Amino acid sequence: MDMERLCIHTITTKHWTTEECITRYSAAGVTGITFWRYNLEGRDVTAVGRRAREAGMKVVSLCRGGFFPSKTAEGRQKALDDNRRCIEQARELEAPMIVLVCGAVPGQSLEESRKQITDGIAAVLPEAEAAGVKLAIEPLHPMYADDRSAVNTMRQANDICDALGSPENVGIAADVYHIWWDPELKHQIEFTSAQKRLFAFHICDWKTPTADLLNDRGLMGEGCIPIRQISDWVDATGFTGHREVEIFSNLYWAMDQAEYLKKIKEAYRHLYV
Amino acid sequence: MDMERLCIHTITTKHWTTEECITRYSAAGVTGITFWRYNLEGRDVTAVGRRAREAGMKVVSLCRGGFFPSKTAEGRQKALDDNRRCIEQARELEAPMIVLVCGAVPGQSLEESRKQITDGIAAVLPEAEAAGVKLAIEPLHPMYADDRSAVNTMRQANDICDALGSPENVGIAADVYHIWWDPELKHQIEFTSAQKRLFAFHICDWKTPTADLLNDRGLMGEGCIPIRQISDWVDATGFTGHREVEIFSNLYWAMDQAEYLKKIKEAYRHLYV
Numbered sequence: 001m002d003m004e005r006l007c008i009h010t011i012t013t014k015h016w017t018t019e020e021c022i023t024r025y026s027a028a029g030v031t032g033i034t035f036w037r038y039n040l041e042g043r044d045v046t047a048v049g050r051r052a053r054e055a056g057m058k059v060v061s062l063c064r065g066g067f068f069p070s071k072t073a074e075g076r077q078k079a080l081d082d083n084r085r086c087i088e089q090a091r092e093l094e095a096p097m098i099v100l101v102c103g104a105v106p107g108q109s110l111e112e113s114r115k116q117i118t119d120g121i122a123a124v125l126p127e128a129e130a131a132g133v134k135l136a137i138e139p140l141h142p143m144y145a146d147d148r149s150a151v152n153t154m155r156q157a158n159d160i161c162d163a164l165g166s167p168e169n170v171g172i173a174a175d176v177y178h179i180w181w182d183p184e185l186k187h188q189i190e191f192t193s194a195q196k197r198l199f200a201f202h203i204c205d206w207k208t209p210t211a212d213l214l215n216d217r218g219l220m221g222e223g224c225i226p227i228r229q230i231s232d233w234v235d236a237t238g239f240t241g242h243r244e245v246e247i248f249s250n251l252y253w254a255m256d257q258a259e260y261l262k263k264i265k266e267a268y269r270h271l272y273v
Numbered sequence: 274m275d276m277e278r279l280c281i282h283t284i285t286t287k288h289w290t291t292e293e294c295i296t297r298y299s300a301a302g303v304t305g306i307t308f309w310r311y312n313l314e315g316r317d318v319t320a321v322g323r324r325a326r327e328a329g330m331k332v333v334s335l336c337r338g339g340f341f342p343s344k345t346a347e348g349r350q351k352a353l354d355d356n357r358r359c360i361e362q363a364r365e366l367e368a369p370m371i372v373l374v375c376g377a378v379p380g381q382s383l384e385e386s387r388k389q390i391t392d393g394i395a396a397v398l399p400e401a402e403a404a405g406v407k408l409a410i411e412p413l414h415p416m417y418a419d420d421r422s423a424v425n426t427m428r429q430a431n432d433i434c435d436a437l438g439s440p441e442n443v444g445i446a447a448d449v450y451h452i453w454w455d456p457e458l459k460h461q462i463e464f465t466s467a468q469k470r471l472f473a474f475h476i477c478d479w480k481t482p483t484a485d486l487l488n489d490r491g492l493m494g495e496g497c498i499p500i501r502q503i504s505d506w507v508d509a510t511g512f513t514g515h516r517e518v519e520i521f522s523n524l525y526w527a528m529d530q531a532e533y534l535k536k537i538k539e540a541y542r543h544l545y546v
Binding site: 106107110141142143152153155156180183208209213223224 | 379380382383414415416418419420425426428429453454455456479481482483486496497499
C-alpha cells in the first residue's frame with residue numbers, strides 16, 4: 001500500500017481551516033500536504049509549516065504562483081511582486097516547491113503570453129534559487145488557455161524550461177486532469193524526467209459529463225482518465241514523490257468533509273491496490 | 274466584402290425549421306448552408322437540397338457523421354450503418370461533404386478509439402467515394418476527448434488521413450473553436466492544405482468565462498480566438514471555400530432568431546472588413 005505517498009491539496013477540502021486540514025489529514029494517515037496561499041493569510045507562516053511537520057506530514061508544495069502575463073508593464077510588475085512574496089512564503093513554510101499556474105490574458109496572443117511567462121519566471125528565479133525553492137510549471141488543459149494559462153502541454157512547459165536553463169530550480173508539475181488527452185504524454189513524461197525536471201504529480205479524474213469548466217473535477221476512479229497508467233509511467237521514470245490529490249468540486253465541497261476525506265482515501269487505495 | 278463566403282450551420286439557429294433556415298438565410302444574403310441531419314428527418318432529402326440551391330445557396334456540408342468507437346462490435350456496426358445512411362443522405366442532398374465528429378468512449382483508451390475511428394472511416398470510404406462525398410474529420414477540443422472525439426488536434430487528424438491514404442475523399446474540417454490554442458496551428462493548416470485535404474473552415478468564438486462546455490460558444494468577436502489571423506492563414510494556403518458559422522449557444526438560442534441572424538452578419542462583416 002502506497003499510503004505513504006498520498007498528499008492532499010488543502011483546496012480539496014476548502015471549507016476546512018488550515019488547522020483542520022493539518023489535524024484531519026494527519027489523523028487519516030495522509031503523509032503529504034500542499035498548502036494553498038489562502039491557508040497562510042493572517043497566520044505565522046513558519047508555524048503553519050512546523051505544525052504540519054509535527055503532525056507527521058511533509059509539506060509538498062505551495063500553490064500557487066504564476067499569472068505572469070498582463071497587457072500592461074504595471075500588471076506584469078505586480079505579478080513579479082506577488083511571485084516574490086510567494087517565494088518568501090514558501091521559504092518560511094519550508095515548502096520545497098511552488099506550483100505555477102502561469103497565466104494568460106484574453107485577447108493577447110498565446111505566444112506573447114508565453115514570452116511574458118518565460119520572462120517572469122526568469123525575473124524571480126534568483127530569489128527562488130536563493131530561497132532553495134523550486135518552481136514547477138503546471139501545464140493547464142487547453143480549455144484554460146483563455147485566461148489561466150498559455151502553457152497547455154508538457155511540451156510547451158519543457159520548451160520554457162529549456163529556455164530558462166535552470167534544471168535544478170525550474171521544472172514541471174504534471175496533473176493528469178490537464179494532460180491525460182495528450183497523445184505525446186508518455187514520451188513527454190519520460191523526457192521531462194530525463195531532464196530532471198519532473199517535480200510533481202497531481203491526480204483527480206475527468207467526469208462525463210463535466211458540468212463546470214472549473215469546479216467539477218472527479219474523485220479518482222469516477223472518470224475516464226487512465227490515472228494508474230499515467231502514474232505508472234511517472235513511477236517508471238524513478239519518480240518517488242507524493243501523488244497529490246487536487247480536486248475542485250462544488251459537489252464535494254458541499255458534502256461533509258470528513259466523509260469526503262474517507263472517500264479520497266478509499267479512491268486512492270483502490271487506485272494503488 | 275466577403276459575404277459570398279458566409280455559410281451558416283442550421284444548428285446555429287436551431288429553433289428554425291429547415292424551411293425557415295433556407296428562406297431566412299437566403300433573404301439575408303447568406304450564400305452557403307450546412308445542414309444538420311435533424312433537418313432531414315421526415316423530409317424529401319433531394320427536395321431540401323434543391324430548395325436551398327433554388328434560394329441561391331450552396332449546400333456546403335452535411336453535419337454530422339462519425340461516432341465510430343464503441344466497446345462492442347455491435348456498437349461499431351451500428352455506427353457504420355449510420356454513417357452509410359449519412360453518405361446516402363449527403364448524396365441525395367447533393368452535399369459535397371460530410372463533417373465527422375469521430376467519437377470516443379469514456380474509459381476506452383484514446384489510442385483504441387483512434388484505431389476504431391480509422392477502421393470505421395476505411396469501412397465506409399468506398400460508399401463515400403462512390404457517392405462522390407468527401408469525409409471531413411473535425412478535430413475536437415481536448416475537453417471533448419472523453420465522449421465526443423479522440424481526435425483532438427490537426428496533427429492527429431492528419432495522421433488518420435495519412436493512414437487512410439485517400440486525399441481526394443478524406444480530409445479535415447478546421448474549426449477555430451477546437452484548435453485555436455494549438456501551438457502548431459499555423460504549421461498544421463499549411464501542412465493540411467499542402468496535402469490537399471483542408472476541406473472546411475468553421476468559425477465562432479471562445480468566451481471568457483465559458484459557462485457550459487457544450488453550448489456557450491460566442492459570436493465572432495466576443496471572445497479570445499484570433500479568428501481573423503487563423504482565417505488569413507487558411508486563405509493564404511489558397512482555400513476559397515465558405516467560412517461556416519457554427520455556434521452552439523443556449524444564450525443565442527433563447528433570443529429572437531431573426532435578430533440573432535443580423536448579429537451574425539454584423540459580426541462576420543466586422544471580422545472581414
